[in-house]
Amino acid sequence: MNVSLRALALVLSLAGGTSASAAEPPPALTQQELERNLLSVEQQLRTAEEALRFVETQYSQRPEPDEAQVRARRYSDAEIHYLLGDWNAASVLFYDLVSDPAFHGHPRYPDALFFLADTLYQQKNDLGARIYLRELLALPAPSARHRDALTRYLAICGKLNLFDGIAPQLDQARSLYGGQLPPDIQYVNAKWLFRRTDLPPAERMARARAAFAPLAQVPGGPYQLQAGYHMAVLSMQAGELPLAILQFQQLLVPVPRQDAPPATTDKPAVRTMADTDPARIHELSLMSLGRLLYEAGRFDEALDKYGQVPRESESFPESLYEIAWTQVRKGNHQEAKNAVDILLMVSPDSRLAPEARLLQGHLLQKLQKYNDAIAAYDELISTFRPVREKVDAMLGANRDPVAYFDRLLARTDTVPDVRTLLPPLALKYASTERDVGDAVKMVGDIDTGKKGTVDARELAARILLALQTRRLETFPELQEGFMRADAVETAVANAEAALVELERHALESSLTATEREKLLPLRHERETLAARFATLPTTQKELEERLRRMQARVDAVDREAFRLGAEVRGLHAIAAAVRKWVDDTRLMRQTPPEEEREFLVQLQTEVQTLQELQQELDKTRGRLADERNSAAASLAGEQAIRGRYLAALRAEHAVLSEAEQRQSPSSLLTRAHQARDQGLALSKRVSEAQGALLARVDQRGRRIREKVLAEQKLLDKYEAEVAAVSSNAKQLVGRIAYDSFRRVRRQFYDLVLKADVGVVDVAFTEKQDKTTAIQKVSAQKADALRALDADFRGVLAEDGR
Template identity: 55%
Template sequence: MTATLHALALALSLQAAPAPAPQAPRPGTPLPPMPASLSSRAASVEAVEAQLRAAEQSLRFVETQFTERPEPSSTDSQLKRFSEGEVYSLLGDWAAASVLFYDLVSDPDFKASPRYPEAVFYLADALYQQKNDIGARVYLRDVLSLPLTPQRYKEAVSRYLAVAGRLQQFEGIDAYVDKARQLSGGVLAPDIAYVHARGTFKRLDLSPEEHQQRSRALFAPLAQGPGAFRVQAVYHLGVLSVQSGDYPAAISQFQRIVGSGPDAVVSTGLAEAEAQRFRELAYLSLGRLMYETGRYDEALDHYGQIPRESERFPESLLEVAWTYVRKQDFTQAKNATDILLLVAPDSQLAPEARILQGHLLQKLRQYDEALETYDGVVRMFMPARDKVDALLRVNHDPVAYFDNLLARNERSLDVSTLLPPLALKYASTQKEVADAVRMVGDLDSGRQGAGEAKAIAERILEALDARGLEAFPELQEGYVRAEAVDTALTAVEQSLVQAEAALVEEKLTPAEREKLLVAQGAREAQRLRFASLPTTNKELEARRQRMQAKVDAVDREAFRVGYELQSLHANAAAIRKWVEDTRDERQADPAEEREFLVQLQAEIATLRDLQAELDRTRARLATERQSTDTSLEGEAAIRARYSAALQQEHGVLRAGEGRLSGEDTRVLLRMHAVRSRIDSLRGRVAVARVALRSRLEHRVKSIRDKVRVEQALLQGYEQEVAAASGDARNLVGRIAYDSFRRVRQQFYDLVLKADTGTVDVAFSRTQDNAANIQKVAKEKADALRALDTEFKDVLSSEGGD
């Protein structure tokens, strides 16, 4: 935009001559020799005046648009940021919205604004949407103490209750709920009532009796009247009945969800997918209750209502199998496990289903198939169990091993990646491990973010000191326009000097002409450099692209080097881990191993130094990319030297001005008037520069003060994150060890059950064989006795004979 308007103003100033006059050349290009006729001299003055008028118009634009226009007030800036934050919130860009609203909320001057409560709510909402429960709770608590509209207050209470339930922090919620109830005319809005009830249902700080009493009191009104949360409320009442041991009441509640009678619950306001989910949960709960009360056929009927595409279907199949086991129908039980392993072979329930299947095959006396099933479980889980065992035995203190592994890793390490793939699937289901690893990742992100913010603050201060106007595009545009006007005035002065030479040169003495030639030579020596200054948008853009291409080429090479450094870091970490993990398996000389590790540590230190240097280089490249326009000081110096040469030439020509007469004198007076206007316009240009510089100093001071305040905050954040990171790494090391030990125990139990099943098969087969042998022996004895009885007379007669 700046370069385009600069070129337009310059083109107008150079092409404003009347039609009969030749087209004005590029600034710095000498005009052709002026004809000697009076009319042509007057025409040349008119051309110069036209150039001057164009330059004055350009200057007036600079004054009206940049120097005389008042600076935006802090209130205007705050409202602009508020509007931008609202737009980002509507677009769902919660990260950008949270940054803008945090900037507003942390501004002390903005606290007096009537929009401050709304900004705090938007900030809390943006954090809530990003699952930042701790931050959301802080700002939600703040916003609930501010004057809000009833609708905003209810929305804030709803979010606060949801966050409090997840964090198990319920201080002050009763007062917030009471106020929300008052704002709703004494009856709590259904959405807030449900969130409040669900939060109370999840509370762990209540006694069982109080938990039952308070939860039922909150869910009962929602379950009675029609509304969007009736189904959810009825379901939770059923769960509460199960927890209290009142199975008949629980069955009655769940039947209301799946039934069609007068007491049936209609899923008003619920999406079909959500309604179906609650129906499936109700069917599953009814099946379990019927199972517990011995009503196995009814349990099977309820389990059978869960569709095959449901995520609950594998769970229902396993419970169907156990229901058939209770009915002593082992064939149907085995069929259920077959279906489970067919539709969900990778389910977390599959191992237990395989073990149960082996037991059922044993009950059905299909011993070979049972042995094959048990062997399959052993083949699947024993290698993973052994690998986890090796991982836990890698050090005398496994917790310290994990802590050290996390501490020396340069980047966030997911400890679950240490497990074999099969074990990883089971460890990932451990909520505490997932939460702990996510916590470490968040802390690492926080530390990295604090470091990046610190580097950004330093870059901002450095840019304010080094780049000046380039840090503020608007001020830079005004300054470039002012410089363009100065260049145009110099071009006008050049045309004026050429017109003066055509008017006065004939009146000069030979000595004065000699001085004129010298002055013209000096001016001509400067002209080419003056003519090289970019004056059009195309020339400015071409220069910018050339410089950016050079910066981009270096940045691409820096990215490639950074990728190689990351690979080397990963290789070094892998080598060190391999050395420690295989120490008991290798027959290496301890002295050689220590020497190798010292060399490896030296290489790692070198990599860190290279990475730090690369980061500094890329930061400088980012700065250079934003300042690809050359500094204006060099152009100003070229223009000043050229103007001085023109002044010297004008000084020589003044010697002949007193020798003019008649009409030439009137032309000369017009030239003097033009020169006076040039000087006046140069004065206005100087005033514009001073005004722009003053605005620059004001903005620089304001931003520098803000950055220094943020730097002080960042220093405190870095210390807090560093302390929290150390504690978290110790915590994650223990959690990782405990989780891996539980996974190992889980695999151990599965293998043990399979081995036990194998022994049971052998024992059962032995018992069957023994029973068969006994049966055959008994049959043989019975047959012999029958033979003895049948041939008793014969044998007796033979004996008598």
Template identity: 55%
Template sequence: MTATLHALALALSLGAAPAPSPAPQPGDALPALPASLSTRAASVEAVEAQLHAAEAGLRFVESQFTERPEPSNTDSQLKRFSEGELHSLLGDWAAASVLFYDLVSDPDFKSNPRYPEAVFYLADALYQQKNDIGARVYLRDVLALPLTPQRYKEAVSRYLAVAGRLQQFEGIDAYVDKARELSGGVLSPDIAYVHARGTFKRADLSAEEHQQRSRALFAPLAQTPGRFRVQAVYHLGVLSVQAGDLPAAIAQFQRIVATGPDAVVSTGMPEPEAQRFRELARLSLGRLLYETGRYDEALDQYSQVPRESERFPETLLEVAATYVRKQDFVQAKNATDILLLVSPDSQLAPEAQILQGHLLQKLRQYDEALETYDGVVRTFAPARDKVDALLRVNQDPVAYFDNLLARNEKSLDVSTLLPPLALKYASTQKEVANAVRMVGDLDSGRQGAGEAKAIAARILEALDARGPEAFPELQEGYTRVETVDTALTVVEQALVRAETELVEEKLTPAEREKLLVAQGVREAQRLRFETLPTTTRELVERRHRMQTRVDAVDRDAFRLGYELQSLHANAAAVRKWVEDTREDRQADPAEEREFLVQLQAEIATLRDLQSELDHTRARLATERQSTDTSLEGEAAIRTRYSAALQHEHAVLAAGEARLSGEDTRVLLRMHAVRSRTDMLRGRVAVARVALQARLEHRVQSIRAKVRAEQALLQGYEQEVSSASGDARNLVGRIAYDSFRRVRQQFYELVLKADTGTVDVAFSRTQDNAVNIQKVAKQKSEALRALDTEFKDVLSPEGED
């Protein structure tokens, strides 16, 4: 039959058809096709339109996925560099540091001309995140690389700032000298100021060398107009104070607060920063004038500190002390009144209350003084007792705090153990803040290493099991290819239907019986096939439906996670209560041990549930990103349906030789469409092979990178474990020392208040004694006056 069709097609193409009818004359009507034939031709045209749409989809796949060259490693590196640079410009330092770390750690990128810039951006991102140790490492690396003069000066400026904070100054002189050389022999003001400030903060210099080197660096800045002139003059004043030269220090601070021609102009300095230094200078000037006995001038400087300043409460307390030196107790009390009014929650408030009590005592307002002292005692004595109880909770408080931290799944801020009043005082202790930050860093490092290991395992699992789903771009290409294949099957389905309408009447009864069987097989597969997407819109709608389902399950998982965290917190609170109240309870030790064993079993169960939930949420996250994961199942459905259509077409082929006339022309158009369909299927197969080759290349590349990162993670875990071991009991010790200092602060406040109460009683007793003595003296004097006045009357002679 195929040979017959080819011969017929050749005859038609060569004009070997039946003799054509005479050409119609003008005015004659065109002959109309039979209705059935026109319907069949329209069906073929519809099929051709479907085929055209499928071919357009395939061309898109070829142009965007299979024929477009894969980006080279250099292109990928430059793309990551551009993304990291963009994140840096936007201030997203965390994302920038991740991207540039990936670049810097790539051995192939070290030969790239942009490698020095990448190291600088990485160091800068760490610097902006206050990761001084990491920033110092990469700044030291970048300073050894070829940089532009501007980049080198920026790197030196950051390195000097980090060195000052870490108190690690090795090699800075060489960096500064090179920066000076790049600037034409004179350091730029920003680097000069950072260098001077770092030298000022150095603790490894003798007092004499510290003075000499700091003055030599600040003096040029103080003499040159610019944005750093005010800071330089202020630091010179502080250096004079440290050297004991108070007149020179006063002169320096007066230059900052003065308004005449000798004033220091803050050219280029932001106004908030200039205002801050003016306030510091006035406060320092007031203190120096106070120390030199110039009280009125000191009060004048204090009065010019604005009420909005954060140093205003401190200024008021010093104003009160100055008035006390002047023996003006009323004005001193007024200053403390204002301080307690404008800043009642300040840490200076209790000291102001104690001073106010002393002033009331001086003014002999004893009842008010007692009420003031009692207020301090009522406020701080309960908090002192609570801190005492906290410090006596265990024979080894250090181990208690450390074990309390170790028991918690999440990092615990030990300062939350304090009562609210004490928390304000402990939170300002740098040691506790740094200790808690260190615990958080260790915990984050441990957690990050664990998460990274889990991510690496998930990536390898995805590469092995999920194939193109691990790569969204390739996944889209695969999905579009499958969509085109499905669309071609739909074309084939339409062709079979059109062929059935054309050929069915020419079949013998036996052939019709076979056709019915083939149609039954095909119809059994049709319902499942019609659920497959054939357009981009259908793909998007299916993805949305699947993601909605995944999101609903993830919301339930999140809720369960919150409940598990609450149960964890309850368990930790119960265990802490058991330990804290052990001395106050009359419980059987055996019962307590049994209870704690049960509690520990519940905690272990919670951990298992949390681990299972975390695994489930990780799988949900993976599923959400790969909602087009049914390609293999779709391919099987499509293959079975296509086979049924091919079988039906083979049955219909028996009647094609019996067609004639215009039916044959329609049939040839159908076969032309089928040929184009087969050609497109061949292109689909080529696209699949190209996508598979790209997939294998990417899988091998990423697998190598992940395994290299796994080796690094192993080393990181060992470092974190080592650091955690070195820090054992350190946080507990720091927390204990801080709590003890807070307790000492409260103890001293209560002691001062109690002492003030005793002083009031003693002063009142003294006043009463003086008054009694005065009254007794007045009585004696009155009696003597009476005796004198009535001496004649009372004398014996007077009696006679």
């Protein structure tokens, strides 16, 4: 009969009476009941021994993996995260490997460098990816990743316009591949030459042509279309229009495609510009050929090429616009208007729509549809004039617009985005949107780097503090083993309590009055402690359930802290919006300067309070995270309760031992002593297992502490570098934002001005047409009068006679 030790102990303790002061002896148990209870204790001890054996084999006596095994497992984990697309986790693990000098001689070190670079590239960190790719390419022995790394490295250099150190890498590749670059690397090399801005135009075009020519001359080659397109563009840039027309015409002839060269490894390959869609190249060739034919005066042929652009193409609105101008050059105003009408119908939100609307008004004027022309111009004016006036007000409300944008960006609690300051319509047609986006991304990266160093320093401090004060909970695996051993110790204590109860019933008749008097307070103390001891978990299931309850309480508080943090961030946004409103409406309000300054001082005070609240919430959430992790440690820290309970049991056992010495030995008590010895042996093994686990905690803690201290030294260097460029970058983005606003305002001003001029021109043309018509009627009247005069001249002459 498998009876719970804790239940048995409580039942037996209550069986002795409900009050410690009761003088009546407890009900005696039969010999059969005592035998059954002892069997249950022996079974529970066997179960506890099995649990302890699991702790010893899986935790305390299991050999610690050496450094090589740790690195191999870390590489495996990193590769799994990489294949799953978890770039952030993969980059952290690969960086840990790459930064370890002992790993540099590992056979997988080149792969780790490549994967680290690729994870950074996938996270848009081109500069970081370039660093590790260059390190990979600089290895003495080329790896299987060399081709992919060189292809990616050249692509990043072309994107960033950073060409230093490219030539040696290409020379190395030529030496590796028998003096001839493989097609994929040759294509990226040609693209790099095509984009270079550090060479004179003539030299750049000559070198790019020489690089593209071999690829374009391979019939059906994987890069034939791409290379041919770039060759035609180079001819157009060189002013060789007939040759460019011929080259673009050749691209429109369907060619058979062959498969790309097989990959050199079974790992994920790098995607290059060779993956460009042939259909897109066909569309771009049609557009380019149409423009060249237009410049050559071959309008019908240009119209034919523009008409072949598919409706689903992103170039379709542009082709319609250029068809309209081609028809204008031919004098076909109605056909031109039809093309513009289709453009405004299929793509009303196109960036070409404003210019198309202007052209539509011009064509309606040519077709003498004056009311429709004025309606088209009026629609353009009503759309863009309010936005232009709003931008004017924003720029005119501040005497120093650059400083205004600097302050505005500095007040944002997230990554600043100048584009959000533009009205939606202005943003849609802003030609500088990309410049502003790139500049803001740069400042965002700097701010992210600055925040990253601060977070890393705080994390390092928390790790060092945890290693010093929380030891066991820092390593969940070891903590679990310690908790399992602790549960075994609790089970042994329950067995000890059951054995004491069993001995008390077996020796009840042999106790003297003095011994009974000694047992009463001891039993009262033990029963008092038993109520608290009964709450300690004795199985893994009870451990997990109690841990879940404690962590749920911490999570509830953390959710409330998160909610308060969202409210604080909302108040931050409101404060920023209020300050922006004050700046934007300064010219429209009649607020005295002193009152405005007082209001801004109060607003800044509130902002400072919000910042302090946010900092306090961040610290609170950090402490909650620590407490959540330390909830399990609190379970393993209840040895004091168990120790006092065991001391009370042993004191009671000592009194019972005196009575046992006065009677002859019994098999029941002999077995009870054997069970107690077994429990003591288990307690000793538990102590040894927990000591071994704590020793491992110290060993791992030393290794982690050394790494954290080394990273802290690197953080000092990073913080200095970030601080050196941060202030200049902020000022740069403020100026770019101002220039962007000014150019957008100019663009809208030109649109509205042209529309206004169009309205005046329509009115003047209509007046001219009516004046011409009146003059024509007057001339016709004069002619008619002269004809009548000639016809009746003879009659008038006779009348005069």
